[in-house]
Amino acid sequence: MNTAEDAGRGLDRRSLLRGAAGLTAAAGMAAALNLGSASRASAYGWSRTLQQGVTGADVTELQIRVGGWASAGAAQTYVAWDGDFGPGTAAAVKRFQSAYGLSADGVVGPQTQSVLNSLESADGSTAHFEWTEFHSNDGTGFGGGKVGATQVKENVRRLMYKLEALRKKAGNSAITVNSGFRSVAHNASVGGASNSMHVYGVASDIVVSGHSTLQVYRIAETCGFSGLEAYTHSWQHVDSRVQYPSYGSGSWWWESGTV
Structure with a gap:
């Protein structure tokens, strides 16, 4: 388990807060998503x-996409990416639906799918975040990490959806990414x-x-983040x-505990 992540983060601070980005229309758009490439030209x-x-x-x-709705309060839990629609996924879906003014029945039909797709951008990023915000600040993009650039990009995509949930829970307040x-x-x-x-x-x-x-921090405690x-x-x-247990940090790390 890591200790404090770094002491130099202030060097990466962006000077401008992001405003709201336009939402991508979901109706009539169809393309299967290749999770390995994490890129596509149209909605899922x-x-x-x-x-x-179902599985x-x-x-x-x-x-x-609902990973950031893991719990209603501070809880060390997350929505598993296992392809099995179980009780944890259903509960997260209901929270997502409630937050977006949908019938919170846990059933993901056309209306819920349309809202889910409104949170994605045509380049595979999300409505309020861009790939470049998460690029390494030394100009290497997604290269030079401990996994390949394609995997980094997919990992970032999954992170973006959790941050979309955090943003929504914070009253749609703009988020600045200092370091991705x-x-x-x-x-x-x-x-x-x-x-x-x-x-x-x-x-x-x-x-x-x-x-x-x-x-x-308190909002993040509800978003399925295991490192805070x-x-x-x-x-x-x-x-x-x-x-990501293969990355060597399989334990929860909430440095300030539960607050």
């Missing part, structure tokens, strides 16, 4: 109604832990407009380390 092609008890790749995609993915070289240059989750693309350091770091750095900094570190 849901081919059926999903509900508890498949489309359930995995659903779990990615880091190449191994850049991570070392800013004093990051040698096995920082940043070098895999599963972590980000964020500031939420109008919210203290403590407030952000102490809220005593001017940024909040979030990561999903427990969902």
Whole structure:
């Protein structure tokens, strides 16, 4: 388990807060998603109604998109990306539906699928985040990490959906990403832990407009994040380390505990 992620994060602070981005229309758009490539030109092609008890790749995609709705309060739990629509996925779907003014029945039909697709952008990123926000700040993009660039990009995509949930829970407040993915070289240059989750693309350091770091920490406790750095900094570190056991950090790390 990592200790504090780094002491040099302030060097990566962006100067402008992001505003709301336009939503992508879901109707009439269809394309199967290749999770390995994490890129596509149109909205995800849901081919059926999903509900508890079904399995498949489309359930995995659903779990990615509702991952930030893992709990109603502070809880060390997450929505598994296992393709099995179980009780945890159903509960997350209901929270998502309620937040977006849908009937919270846990059934993912056309209306819920349309809202899910409104959160994706045509290039595979999400409505309020861009790939470039998560590029390593040494100009290497998604290269030079501890996994390949394609995998980093997919990891970042999954992170984006959790951050979309955090943004929604924060009253649609703009989020600045100070540091997303880091190449191994850049991570070392800013004093990051040698096995920082940043070098895999599963972590980000964020500031939420109008919210203290403590407030952000408390929201993040509901979003399925298994790594939370102490809220005593001017940024909040979030990561999903427990969902990536092969990266060597399979234990929960909430540095300030449950607050």
